[in-house]
Amino acid sequence: MSEDDDVPQLLDADEEQGGAGGGDAFDRPKVPMTLLTGYLGAGKSTLLDYILTADHGYRIAVCMNDFGDTTDIEAKSLTFNNPDEPNGTTDSMLTLPNGCLCCSFKDMGIQAIEDMVAVQKDKIDWVMVELTGLADPAPIARGFWANEEMGDLILDSIVCVVDTKNVLKQLAEDRPDNEPNEAEKQVACADVILLNKTDLVSPETLSEVAESVAAINPTLRVFETVKSRMPLDSLFNLKAFTSSAAAALPEGKACCADGKHDHDHAHGHRNAISTVTIPLPVLTGAQWEKLSGFLEALLWDGEERPPGLQDPLPDVLRTKGYVRLEDGSERVVQGVADMFEVTTPRGSTRDGDPEPSPKMVFIGRRVDERLGQALRSHVGF
Template sequence: MLQMDDDDVPQLLVADTNFDAAGRPLERPKVPITLLTGYLGAGKSTLLEYILTAEHGYRIAVCMNDFGDTTDIEAKSLQLSNPSDPNAPSSSLLALPNGCLCCSVKDMGIAAIEDMVASQRDKIDWVVVELTGLADPAPIAKDFWANEEMGDLVLDSVICVVDSRNVLKQLAEEREDGAPNEAQKQVACADVILLNKADLVPAAELDNVAAAVADVNSTLRVHRTVRGNVRLAELFDLRAFTSPAVAALPEPEACCAEDDHAHTHAHAHGMKGPNTVSTITVHLPTLPTDKFERLNAFLESLLWNGTVPTLPGGKAWEGATPDILRTKGYAVLADGSARVIQGVADLFEVRTLDPTANAGAGAGAGAGGAEPRPKIVFIGRGVDETLGEWVRAYVGV
């Protein structure tokens, strides 16, 4: 059975600001949502079964593509009609003895999940949605994230489960058009990764798997698991898309870390090539406002317009524009304020950090709880030192 210490208890409701019809700000609680991604057969359903049967005391609604093997869990089946269309076919819900709800989301879109939460609002503390094995999580994460201001849900994090025995092969598969494959996209988009089926792989090989996933996305929080068995506190309340969890991003491996504040770094543990997905971390000094605005302009150009901007001296970017799957950043301004930057594909936002907020429960706050280092991180294809140098030159740091 899963045990949680009092200290580990996640804060289940995240307050966010909304506005009423008269434009007055309105505090209202949101239900956090976790997206679960991972290649075919990696162990997503197994992790969900573990969550659904654990004695954690939380009312978690788990949305699966189908009920699969969980239907034999002792449960009471409920019928849920769609409140926005009472004539639409109802979806099935299983009410489980530990307070969890299991719902079948086959062909259900975001709106249906929102409706399900709205109609069961007093019965749900958290929602976990399993994506299909070949799904690119980025557009789905983007939709939930963009929808946040309107709906009852707030995106907490993307969790990726990988089959440690097969993931190296899956990551190395090349697409004819050179585009990132599904496994790469899933790892790139995630905040947490479970190196699952650790029982089937020798420890040394598991180290290689850990290095390979860090090559793709060095910001991941990594757990080695058997049948998804991990403390729930490692999966919930990470607030990866809302400030200030990003400030606690893991730093690059010791082999790569340098003290230079404007150091750029692209991992090079073996899988590198022009079409592989990788991470670059650009450390930033404290920025005067005008330089922060330059950084913002760089992001607008790269992410919104798909263009690497020309440098102040007139030098133009040559070659293909990097294909950015995820952006994370933390900037400290000369006036003492801080900004958190989050991006999924072409969508990004900058939030001013609330100086009174703590660095994110369960987020493992930086190495040894150290002060987070200002940085901007790009995860994507065609991401290398050249891009890092370009950011620095454009911003002027």
């Protein structure tokens, strides 16, 4: 590799440091951020209106594409200084009676959100950023994740809301060259999904939706909702990009917002995005080094090809994994697009999570058993 080549986007972090790259030099506490995605009309705005008006006890800064119909009720407009703006201020914010903040930015970029958090950090517990209905969350998540070390935010999770009445049609929309469509990408990148508007569909349709969603992404925490209502503590502090809680990798279970029942889901998928789960044995140190090298070659868009894989190569959107080593240590792997992080978890898993079993999970385009065969052959198990 020449000196001019880019280095792989591999992050190696200790979980206690909090964030990709292990925290900044000042060890400042981070504010968790959720990216909220979902197709047009799924119910994102309904969820945000609930957050901004209900008495739930959280102080949440909601960054919307535009102010909703109810967010100006009893609210006061605020501004904060931004020296890069001609008039010295950034777009308005609204302070709401329940302690939440609502802000609307023309540019929903990383710097705008970071500026807001820097000024309001002592007033907020949690930031939720609404993405547009046609946005691909992967590059947005990658951007925030890659910039965590120097900012006040830490990417907590990606939450997707789907309209159960229309999502099957949205997932089936064809794209040229069998490219994944927007709805598929949103489901594939999510950590939590709300199957919304369940009151408008039959139990048979709901079951089909649950199966289709789990086929794309079997690692999801799935909730069935009406008008996007659910306990907010199920969306908050998930640590999906940094914690050993992610190692449990829920395998195709769905539960209602009241937690009363669940469904088992199949993992096959007929469309552009698929998932492969590769069970792992307890690895030696040498095998772990081989696995790490395989991940670098697979996820980094460079000259090195993944060992044992031929064209067409997989296009991986999300990577999740839990590894146990012979010396008793553990590793959690989290990835989005061409960047991945390895953490050494400490402490127990999140309450309610099953005990994790070692595995690697890849979600993306052209992800199939070829990938499992190549990884097993290279690592040697």
